[in-house]
Amino acid sequence: MILIYRIYFKNTNKLCSHFIIMSFACFCRCFIAVFFLMEICYFCKSINSNVMFENKKISSIEPLFEDFSKQRFNIENRRYIGNKAKLTDWIISIILKETKNVKIFADLFAGTASVSYAASRYFKDIIVNDTLFANNTIYKAFFKQEKWNKYLIQTILDKYNNLDLSSLEDNYFSIYFGDKFFDKINSRLIGFIRDDIEKRKPELNEKEYSILLTCLIYSIDKIANTVGHFDAYIKKSIQYKKLNLRLINPIEGPNFSIFREDANILAEKINADLVYIDPPYNSRQYNRFYHLYETLVKWDRPKLYGTALKPIAENSSIYCTVKAKHAFQLLIEDIKAKYIVVSYNNTYFSKSNSSENKIKLETIEEILNNKGKTKIFELSHKFFNTGKTEFVNHKELLFLTETDE
Numbered sequence: 001m002i003l004i005y006r007i008y009f010k011n012t013n014k015l016c017s018h019f020i021i022m023s024f025a026c027f028c029r030c031f032i033a034v035f036f037l038m039e040i041c042y043f044c045k046s047i048n049s050n051v052m053f054e055n056k057k058i059s060s061i062e063p064l065f066e067d068f069s070k071q072r073f074n075i076e077n078r079r080y081i082g083n084k085a086k087l088t089d090w091i092i093s094i095i096l097k098e099t100k101n102v103k104i105f106a107d108l109f110a111g112t113a114s115v116s117y118a119a120s121r122y123f124k125d126i127i128v129n130d131t132l133f134a135n136n137t138i139y140k141a142f143f144k145q146e147k148w149n150k151y152l153i154q155t156i157l158d159k160y161n162n163l164d165l166s167s168l169e170d171n172y173f174s175i176y177f178g179d180k181f182f183d184k185i186n187s188r189l190i191g192f193i194r195d196d197i198e199k200r201k202p203e204l205n206e207k208e209y210s211i212l213l214t215c216l217i218y219s220i221d222k223i224a225n226t227v228g229h230f231d232a233y234i235k236k237s238i239q240y241k242k243l244n245l246r247l248i249n250p251i252e253g254p255n256f257s258i259f260r261e262d263a264n265i266l267a268e269k270i271n272a273d274l275v276y277i278d279p280p281y282n283s284r285q286y287n288r289f290y291h292l293y294e295t296l297v298k299w300d301r302p303k304l305y306g307t308a309l310k311p312i313a314e315n316s317s318i319y320c321t322v323k324a325k326h327a328f329q330l331l332i333e334d335i336k337a338k339y340i341v342v343s344y345n346n347t348y349f350s351k352s353n354s355s356e357n358k359i360k361l362e363t364i365e366e367i368l369n370n371k372g373k374t375k376i377f378e379l380s381h382k383f384f385n386t387g388k389t390e391f392v393n394h395k396e397l398l399f400l401t402e403t404d405e
Helices: 001-047 090-096 113-120 133-142 150-161 171-177 184-203 206-221 263-269 291-298 324-334 359-369
Strands: 104-107 123-130 255-259 274-277 339-345 372-381 394-405
Touching: 090 113, 090 339, 090 372, 090 394, 104 113, 113 123, 123 133, 133 206, 133 255, 133 291, 150 184, 150 206, 171 184, 184 206, 206 291, 263 324, 324 359, 339 359, 359 372, 359 394
Parallel strands: 104 123, 104 274, 123 255, 274 339
Antiparallel strands: 339 394, 372 394
């Protein structure tokens, strides 16, 4: 009897084990089949949603399952005056060490948003703001938490990269910017691409539309005939370089709130645990430095003036004028946050009037001390300078104020 019992249960255990193994193998096969079916459907959707390129000749498209992570642009991968990309580790390390219980991080003069991006790894909610239309579009491309069809976007970029350039005609962009900021061939291509993106807008969501514009901005930055901005172009013969549009790396992370407002006005509306401030300190207006990107994003085809072909100025910053001190004082008074962090560089003693800071270091320290207890940190740093001005013993300074809020 005992022998029969042992044999029965021994065989039963073997059958159960075999059944479990076979069931798991079947589940894996089904999962893999469904996964590939979904990928194929996703790709077909992107192909069917393409818009015709108005009889322009297009060569073959890249392989179906390309590794889209290769050669992607990260948010800091563009030339920009005052870019803090090389300083973010230093800035964030001080913030983490000197503050506590920070959940909401606000960046009121975000620029490239490299500091906001670094902060997003540590804080739950990020408020990012800048007055430039191009920067606002870039924030939506990288930060907006909205689903987007990467196969559709990559397919469109591949088509742009494989256009027959000889079939392209002159357009607004090539007429004004050709043989100045870009060679004539690429300027025709840029203008054509921008027109096509606008035609595609009805079939794209806001993030997809912003991603295409951002890919265009980051890609043309690599071939622009400039020293990093569009206040002027290099007056020499332009050597042709192939424009290769690459995808960006959108960020999946915390909750981002994106604004395009005057920082002083926005400060009255928001509540944050920490507010980071990096305003322009000299007379160089960013809307003039990057007017070409503003025109490219708005695509309003404005009338242009002067050698550098700039439109009538808008979104000019008060921080680039003699009113900067008063504006800064009002800003600090209106901020509702436990911590205020201010970036500053000591270009106040620059020999160039345009590079000379509009607010003295001592003035910033005095205003912040009136708000709360302030610490100052400094780092020797050679910043991105496109002019001929030499800065001796240049330092980056960071003020950290703990308020009574």
